[in-house]
Amino acid sequence: MKLTLLILLLFYNFLLHAKTSDDFALIIHKPFQSGLVDITQNYDGTLSVLGFTYDFKKQGLHANKTYNDPFAYLQSLSNKYGAKINLIRVNDKAQIIQSKIIPLTQFAKPASFVKTPTNGYIIGGYTMGGSQLLVLLDAALHLQRSVSFGTKNNNTIHKLVALKDGEVLAIGTSFTSRSTQDNMFQTGLGNDDVCISRFDKDANLLWTKKYGTQYDDQGIDAAEADDGSIIVLSTTHTKMKTAVNISRLTQNGDNIWLKEIPGNGFNEPVSLLRLKDQNFVISLVKTDAMHKKQIRLVKFDIYKNILIDSEISTTYSSQINDLREFSDGTLIGVGFVQDTSNTDGLAMIISKNLKLLKQEHYGGQNYDVFNKAVILANSQIGVAGIHTDENSNENNMWILKLNKDATIAQIAIDTLDFYTQLRQLFQKEIETKKVIIKKDLTIEFAAKNLYFKAGEYKLDKQQKKFFREFFTKLVNFLYTHRMQVKTLEINGHTSSEWENSTFSERFLNNEDLSMKRSYEAFRSLFLVQDPTKQKYLTHILKGSGLNYRNRIISDHRENKEKSRRVSLKIILNKHSRH
Known part of the structure; x- marks a missing residue:
């Protein structure tokens, strides 16, 4: 009994965590620690992800080299192992089609990237030596140039922002320099200062400026307003609290206004998004009295007026790392949810008024x-994110595609694959000659008991039984691949005759009859589905009466019996491959 119970529990656990091979989820293992920090879609529909992987330098220390400075010796040791920038392209089959380690002389870690007008990339990050870094790649991922900038101390880039004119904004943090050769404006006022730099499309530095107080200030994120001004999200850390700040700058980096976001407890900003209504929303982490992270979303306008301040309470500690907006104004936030022993990737669908939907x-x-x-x-x-295998301490690169409802998407299949899978699904019906599936994804019902009698359109018991089973299997398959399916047509057909009628009467009567046959099959298919599938079908179903235009011709004669039928046609989206 105990053994049986154990087997059942193991099987149940397998069902909970099993992932079908059609899920668009890709884990990329590297020899050392690795992870992904950013993702974008290319002009050809493929995905590019930006990440890092750690590696050793092949060359060792020079055995005959003498180090008089102990700090130089320690730096030479630290430079033997570090992060390298890795850019990867993935197709709609979740297959890696290109992977490139960027050849830089120093170890460097990426933070963000943007596409260039010529299909290349500008990558922002920082070197292990403490400099901010900008890297320009062409469309083939060849290194065009790299630029190190910032003060002589610890500098980081947190985000790159693509501007409307093709230029790029880098926002980050720069540790204050105390060099007597730097003026106060360049060195900053406190320990850390917000650092913002603007580059042209060829990664040439246009200007760089610092902003801050006598305390520690950090640049978190930025966005371009519709008028070209810049909205900046930053923090100021003091002994007493962390202040969350939003500010507005001119195109040249001059300050227009600064506002502290009010809030109780500990609030830490994570990301900033410009919305389609020209307002902005920031994602924050609010730590409650039980030290549990909760999500806070604040919407404000270009004049620093707070429009919505919403908290999303969850059972476990949660954080949104990135926010994106759909065309209908709903948002998706991605991040993580964490309990005492486990951390999972989190996807949240959020309404226009910043309430959790799913x-x-x-x-x-x-x-x-x-x-x-x-x-x-x-x-x-x-x-894009990080996945850690079970019983492992090494992080790996992780890529997924999700549907708009936050469920995991399926790998795109081309028309031929779709046809092959459809034939496999209905292999029994094809072998018994009840169904014919053509390569253009037309489905014909070939069994004699599935045809209609002359002038009739109601389904009999045999037709209802067959269609109930067939339509259930078909819709489950279409729903699984719903991102590839554009339309499911249900077409009614007739033979060309109509007794004792004129040509006009014959045509119009058959037109009406074909539409009624289409509707009966349409109704039968729809009613056997659960509410979720029914809602899905409202977006793809199309019923048509085709009269006798597609009547069946055998040996140069019309086969009237076989012409009295319904047929189906599946039409795939344009992004599905042919």
Whole structure:
């Protein structure tokens, strides 16, 4: 009895964590620690992800080199191992089609990237030596140039922002320099200062400026307003609290206004998003009295007026690392949810008024987190993050595609694959010659008992029984691949005759009859589905009466019996491959 119970529990656990091979989820293992920090969609529909992997330098220390400075010796040791920037392209089959380690002389860690007008990339990050870094790649991922900038101390870039004119804004943090050769404006006022730099499309530095107080200030994120001004999200850390600040700058970086976001307790900003209504929303982490992280979203306008201040309470500690907006104004936030022993990737669907609509968790029994998201041309979401295998301490790169409802998307299949899978699904019906499936995804019902009698359109018992089973299997398949399916046509057909009628009467009567046959099959298909599938079908179903235009011709004669039928036609979206 105990053994049986154990087997059942193991089987149940398998069902909970099983992932079908059609899920668009890709884990990339590297020899050392690795992870992904950003994601974008290319002009050809593929995904590009930006990440890092750690590595050793092949060359060792020079055995005959003498180090008089102990700090130089320690730096030479630290430079033997570090992070390298890795850019990867993935197709709609979740296959890696290109992977490039960026050849830099120093170890460097990426933070963000943007596409260039010529299909290349500008990558922002920082070197292990403490400099801010900008890297320009062409469309083939060849290194065009790299630029190190900032003061001589610890500098980081947190975010790159693509501007409307093709230029790029880098926002980050720069530790104050105390060099007597730097003026106060360049060195900053406190320990850390907000550092903002603007570059042209070729990664040439246009200007760089610092902003801050006598305390520690950090630049978190930025966005371009419709008028070209810049909205900045930053923090000021004092002994007493962390202040969350928003500010507005001119295109040249001059301050217009500064506002502290009010709030009780400990609030830490994470990201900033410009909305389609020209307002802005920031994602914050609010730590409650039980030290549990909760999500706070604040919407404000360009004049620093707070429009909505919403808190999303969850059972476990949660954080949104990135926010994106769909065309209908709803949002998706990605991040992580964490309990005492496990961290999972988190996807949240959020309404226009910043209320939680739905959430999904992804991951195993270890550490998994979503870092960035991008909304794709077909309204799916590309997600980049970190996955840790069970019983492992090494992080790995993690790429997923989600549907608009935050469920995991399926790998795109081309027309031929779709045809093959459809034939496999209905292999029994094809072998018994009840169904014919053509390569153009037309489905014909060939069994004699599935044809209609002359002048009739109501389904009899045999037709109802067959269609109930067939339509249930078909719709389950279409729903699984719903991002590839554009339309399911249900077409009614007739033979060409109509007794004792004129040509006009014959045509119009058959037109009416074909539409009625289409509707009866349409109704039969719809009513056997659950509410979720019914809602889905309202977006893809199309009923048509085709009269006798597609009547069956055998040996140069009309086969009237076979012409009295219904047929189906599946039409795939344009992004599905042919």
